[in-house]
Amino acid sequence: MALKKLLGGIVVLGALGAGAFVFLTAPERLPAETWAAAGEPDLANGERIFHAGGCSSCHAAPGAADDQKLVLAGGLALKSPFGTFHAPNISPDETAGIGAWTLSEFGDAMKRGTGRDGEHLYPSFPYASYARMTVKDINDLYGYLKTLPKSTNVAPGHELPFPFNIRLALGGWKFLYLNEAPRVELANADETVKRGQYLVEGPGHCGECHTPRDMLGGLKTDQWLAGGPNPEGEGRVPNITPAEGGFGSWSAGDIANYLETGFTPDFDSVGGAMVSVQKNMAQLPKEDRDAIAAYLKAIPVR
Amino acid sequence: MKFRTLAAAAVLAAIGAGAVIAADEPQVVRQGMMKSVGGAMGALAGIAKGEKPYDAEIVKASLTTISEVGKAFPDQFPAGSETGHETEASPKIWEAMDDFKAKSLKLGTDADTVLASMPADQAGVGAALGTIGPNCGGCHEVYRVKK
Secondary structure, three states: OHHHHHHHHHHHHHHHHHHHHHHHHHOOOOOOOOHHOOOOOHHHHHHHHHHHHHHHHHHHHOOOOOHHHHHOOOOOOEEOOOOEEOOOOOOOOOOOOOOOOOOHHHHHHHHHEEEOOEEEEEOOOOHHHOOOOOHHOOOOOOOOHHOOOOOOOOOOOOOOOOOOOHHHHHHHHHHOOOOOOOOOOOOOHHHHHHHHHHHHHOOOOOHHHOOOEEEOOEHHHHHHOEEEEOOOOOEEEEEOOOOOOOHHOOOOOHHHHHHHHOOOOOOOOOOOOOHHHHHHHOOOOOHHHHHHHHHHHHOOOO | HHHHHHHHHHHHHHHHHHHHOOOOOOOHHHHHHHHHHHHHHHHHHHHHHHOOOOOOOHHHHHHHHHHHHHHHHHHHOOOOOOOOOOOOOOHHHHHOHHHHHHHHHHHHHHHHHHOOOOOHHHHHHHHHHHHHHHHHHHHHHHOOOOO
């Protein structure tokens, strides 16, 4: 009898705990007033943010060239230790894409990883970086995305084994890793460094590959931009902190030139997944590449 | 004493021989060739960016290096050199050798084209880089595995 009561108590407590977890980590929506003052999008700035974010690198069809990179049909497979993710169609098609979404629905996905149906999105979509983006940039970006061609392609679903296929668990992931705090505190940062910080830590989502991850797939932020194993295959993603004997030997001019031309200081050409990133960065105004370079020279060595 | 000298000489000879053998390996040869192209591109870029004064001799020598490497480079991929010596050569080279050769030869002929109308100033060198430069990424993106 006593044992039964005890067991019953455990079950009740467990259920309460699970309920509390689900309640506390439920997919979040930002208050409607967040977007109320957004106004008419600035499409030129939206295009700039589109390139800074490299949206087409994952959301255009794999291998798409030139103009086709603006058709965000989805389909790229992103391999990870947790399974294979497939980038969805984010073209303005009303059914296959996100054409019917409101700005607040788009913004909740970008800043809170919450899908249109109120589900948790997987952090393969780098909202843990985009959370740092301004409302203005998200509004401008969404306005620009709406001007791009529609695609009716339906990308395959993610291929994830148990337990990674349980979206509810992502609430716990977000509790641990989703915030809007700066990745590094930079004393006396000037406007250029601040702009670089915004681009790198926010839309550019550089840390998603250049920072090592822990067992749960969260960024080891004390190793910010220190590089790590390549999640997609052999080799390593380089350390891009100003470390002596490494990236520290690159001047700010070298970094900006690399982002513009794809050539390293000793004239090797950009390789791997960085190829498409560099092509996007080349589309930015020079001041943005200079800002990224200034920030990368200002961050702590790791 | 004499034995020690002999032994030391033998060790030196062995090291020397080893170095010669390693330097002859196609993986090492082609890495050296790419480095020489990188050096030549760097010399041209220095002039194009105005960091170095225009120097016709340097421009000519750099373009000649690029031309020669472009033509000789595809010969450095014999069977058996697919791996080793930290090669970044993609297996795709051996699957599509004709295309790989064509891409490399185009680097050579592009350099020849520029040489034929020798760039005469900083702007000319900049334009030359615009012709030659895309060959680097165009080939690397397909046939080089970045590690």
